[in-house]
Amino acid sequence: MPAISKREQIITEALRLFYQNGFNATGVDRIITEAGVSKKTLYNHFRSKDELVLATLRKRDELFRNNLMRETERLASTPRERLLAVFDVVGAWFQEKGFSGCMFINAAAEFSDTADPCRILSAEHKRLVCDYIRGLAEQAGAKDPDELSKQLNLLIEGAIVCAYVGADEAAAERAKSMAMVFLSQAFC
Amino acid sequence: MPAISKREQIITEALRLFYQNGFNATGVDRIITEAGVSKKTLYNHFRSKDELVLATLRKRDELFRNNLMRETERLASTPRERLLAVFDVVGAWFQEKGFSGCMFINAAAEFSDTADPCRILSAEHKRLVCDYIRGLAEQAGAKDPDELSKQLNLLIEGAIVCAYVGADEAAAERAKSMAMVFLSQAFC
């Protein structure tokens, strides 16, 4: 049993390639070459490319939300401050070298069938991020934590699109200042 | 010369297919079959599939913004009311049968190279929509029309993602009520 399993190697490399170059544009031959495994090994761990795509999206969800929570809690100590710190975390994400937008928005763009497992997982990811924010809003004692979390979530999505498609460097900062308005609203 | 040129037939059908099923997932064979033209004819009008993709995006930008402006101006008569009516127009768009998100966000998801003509055109489209809103803000006499337009634009992008990826039916309505806050702010 190797230190990192073949399965993890494949997922890690597929994640990078799918995120950077898209799902349909990335062939399995490219994945096995860059992961340094044989095709047989890939199909030994995953029934099909579709299943591999799903596995990478699950991994991405895990990594993304863990990082979001860790960084948010590192940057601020009170729940209310953390509701704003979220925007600093996504702002730092936008500045990352390989930033290619939100992988789940990208997945929704490529998999047009609403019933596709990838689409269901993407919607689930968005729900989980929103859930985290709602948790912070509850801890902060917001009047309507559910509504506040949905408002802040909408601002985050907007910032992602403005930053990625519109190449707007100020998107995260703008979303943050917009969030302040709803934050002060939510605490009278 | 036919009533509708072959070129327009191809663009119309390609637009539908690219929007519904994605760019990489739609082959030229499918396009010519559904457009009812020969492959020779397609390549007589377009040098490559890439060029056809660009032509469909240009068409989409034209159709989308024309519809946005027409409907916005139909729904409200004063510039300030129109700044809000924009959200009703996008809300109606979300309800359309074939709604598949924003074609330019989808294009940005599939074409990862920032220098790709499709990416440049997508950024341009977003800029032009924002420009229209800024024009309304100027007419309405907003204090800072540029900032207001960027705020409202961010809300629109957020609503699109929440509606498409998150399947949030209330996204447009929420974005509209959020917009009201910044509108009242912009007029002291």
Place this chain on the structure above:
DNA sequence: ATAAAGGTACACCGATCGGTTTATCTTGTC
């Protein structure tokens, strides 16, 4: 020592990809 598990390399499969070629047919215009 050996057998099972899991790895590798590589040939191979039919289907589809974007794109070209050829040969034929229709359609105005002069």
Place this chain on the structure above:
DNA sequence: GACAAGATAAACCGATCGGTGTACCTTTAT
């Protein structure tokens, strides 16, 4: 009636797609 323009269907191209089969090689547990 002749001719050029532009259309058609269909064969064809090499490359790549997702996925399988075969034969060999390591590792590890019994």
